[in-house]
Amino acid sequence: MPIPGTPSRAELVEHLVRTRIAGDVATPRENNLSHYRKLANGDRGFWLGLELGDRWSDEQDVLAVMAERVGVNDDPEYRYGQDTIDPELTVAALERVAGRLRKAADGGQRVLFATGHPGGLLDVHRATAAALRAAGCEIVVIPEGLTTEEGYVQQFADVAVLEHGASLWHTHSGEPMKAILTGLERAGRPLPDLVVADHGWAGYAGQHGVDSVGYADCNDPALFLAESEGTLQVAVPLDDHVVSPRYYDPMTAYLLAEAGLA
Template sequence: MPIDHLTRTPVPSRESLKAYLDDALITGMVATSRENNRAHYRALADGERYYWLGLDLGDRWTDESRVLSVMAERCGVDPDPSRTNGQDTISSERCVAALDRVAELLRKAVAQRQRVLFATGHPAGMLPVYQDLARALAAAGCEIVLPPGGIKLGGDSGSQDIRRIGAVAVLQERGHLPHTHSPEPMRALLDRLEAGGAELPDLVIADHGWAGAAASRIVPTIGFADCNDPALFLGEAEGSLLVSVPLDDDVEPHLYEPMTAYLLSAAGLTPA
């Protein structure tokens, strides 16, 4: 499906989107290796907090085979516990089914004029997706929650701060927008909102630790996650996340445009 940045991306059908996602390697035989996936599942089961993405998983997921089982069910990785190498997979059917669930939540957000916060730890990939969703929700009457200025990580002398790019919260470090799994930016953002007397968002749409930290604060959260980020899928299985959308979360940004067009159309939203 050709993409022209100067014209509106056509809305694909459900079946054509599934085929496109596989062709674009957003799903299907994705770039993430089986070795990497299994290492992350094992580390999460071993209690390494980095892989919990801000969620409190307690001692409920100490069996790697249970983690793999959830990832096979919700993401579409190979369920074979004996397989440890090669490329792994993400199911286009599971991805689109999750997008359909997100669309229903977006319809609800518009109907209730919810306050929605967007954030990403993948600014080189997912940022434009969230920007497009934020513009469409704002045009439909939702309030987009913007991160307050001046939130520094690591104290006033810290080299990192939280900024917004097109209404999406991102982490900034020395003039760069780094890829981050850390939950600390979202924790700091929510703390600042509360300290300023603001209510927490009605809905968060995010990834990585941004999503996990919001869900851990009992904020309704939609997460987008790769097959090597099992925590958000475990959170969905336990009910702490509303939906976790399985996809390769770091392909070239323009490749997500048909997916975004499908999601906006399914939600009854017009691109803004």
């Protein structure tokens, strides 16, 4: 399944569809609409560390943004069955992330990496961090002893994660990122110039005023709403936990090549 070397744009699009990172993804339509409705109804568990107020209280407005920025079906009457992520939108977003990574590399910036989906995206972040370090960036080391109600905030392979019961934990919460940024401020250390993350880790950083780019699935609309409002610089639409994490390797290779980091 992996593509040897760095894929062309067309090869990457085909790979994303074949591995269901984009195209006909595993997340069903009814799950997408349920999450859009919960966000619109004010369920903060779906706000991913952001403060949305009452700006997105109409789920049809949420659906419209998701159709535009992710490629889900834009018909509000289509309520069950297959839904989609447009692979062209995925690649276009990756190219925008690459531009921000180039800026970080050119400026030798401080960059923090984090994931709430370690089973799928940990190595995407690890490889990106390694490339930026090689280009002269400082990869932010998080303070020690950070906790949230869910567990311990740790750092593995340059990527901040949540640990719970000796396992890396899946979380959409913004609280771990809040703990990191608060810990840095308390220690008198500068905040990152850039956060590369996903879900609540990216959302909270953007809400806190830190340049942030993030990955999100088609049933997690908050980051795409934040991108539309300018709170988040880029939100990349993809299925965030496909059958094998190795399926993301060609995507990572393309991202780093576009950023001039390969």
